[in-house]
Amino acid sequence: MGICKVPGCSLVTNGYSTYCGTHKRCNRRQGHPQQKSVTLYTLRPYMERVTARIEKNPSNPTWSILCDRWDALIASAQAADAEYQSGVAFSRNEREAWSNIEKVGNSANAIQVVTAMLAMYLMRNDCPHQFKSEEGFDRQLVRRLRALAPHYSGEYYDLHTGKTKRVYRDTRPRTAVILTKLIKDTFGAAGLVVARLEQQEINKRQNDQKALQEALHALA
Numbered sequence: 001m002g003i004c005k006v007p008g009c010s011l012v013t014n015g016y017s018t019y020c021g022t023h024k025r026c027n028r029r030q031g032h033p034q035q036k037s038v039t040l041y042t043l044r045p046y047m048e049r050v051t052a053r054i055e056k057n058p059s060n061p062t063w064s065i066l067c068d069r070w071d072a073l074i075a076s077a078q079a080a081d082a083e084y085q086s087g088v089a090f091s092r093n094e095r096e097a098w099s100n101i102e103k104v105g106n107s108a109n110a111i112q113v114v115t116a117m118l119a120m121y122l123m124r125n126d127c128p129h130q131f132k133s134e135e136g137f138d139r140q141l142v143r144r145l146r147a148l149a150p151h152y153s154g155e156y157y158d159l160h161t162g163k164t165k166r167v168y169r170d171t172r173p174r175t176a177v178i179l180t181k182l183i184k185d186t187f188g189a190a191g192l193v194v195a196r197l198e199q200q201e202i203n204k205r206q207n208d209q210k211a212l213q214e215a216l217h218a219l220a
């Protein structure tokens with residue numbers, strides 16, 4: 001047995017893994033042993049910025065094109081389901097990926113999906129250190145997409161709080177890889193552009209601020 005590979009962790013490794021049990025689980029769920037999950041709470045400010053950009057440019061076709069792309073993805077998911085029902089073989093992960101898309105499609109509208117996905121790109125642009133690796137980012141994309149549909153696998157009653165708690169089931173890592181590709185093919189290019197535009201605006205605001213300060217200083 002060795003020591004967990006994560007810097008600062010002194011726990012012994014779990015089975016054949018190079019990580020301890022906790023970091024092994026985190027790696028499987030979050031795409032990196034030290035990746036923290038992006039919650040709705042942390043993503044919300046970025047979603048608001050995306051919404052503001054949409055409202056500022058309502059006639060720009062980007063939004064409707066992205067919504068159409070998402071609708072096309074749902075149609076592909078439905079087609080895959082129909083093929084499966086008629087006896088075509090699918091891998092378990094592929095089937096799970098398409099079924100996830102269908103579930104989200106049944107619970108959220110296209111603009112909600114577009115907003116959440118673009119917000120992830122804004123967040124990464126603003127706080128790159130939030131994402132420990134590309135895979136860590138990928139997994140958060142999948143988690144935020146899946147969060148748009150109820151995916152809980154069961155409920156239990158918590159004696160301590162007296163509340164019913166939901167237990168969420170994660171996708172298998174291989175399913176997450178398929179979902180990541182579908183999400184990035186659908187929204188990735190637009191996500192990068194919107195993030196760059198936001199960055200340019202932030203830079204411009206900062207430059208304007210600096211110019212004002214310099215001008216005020218020159219007045220004195």
Ligand SMILES: [Zn+2]
Pocket residue numbers: 004005006009010011019020021022023
């Ligand atoms: Zn560890």
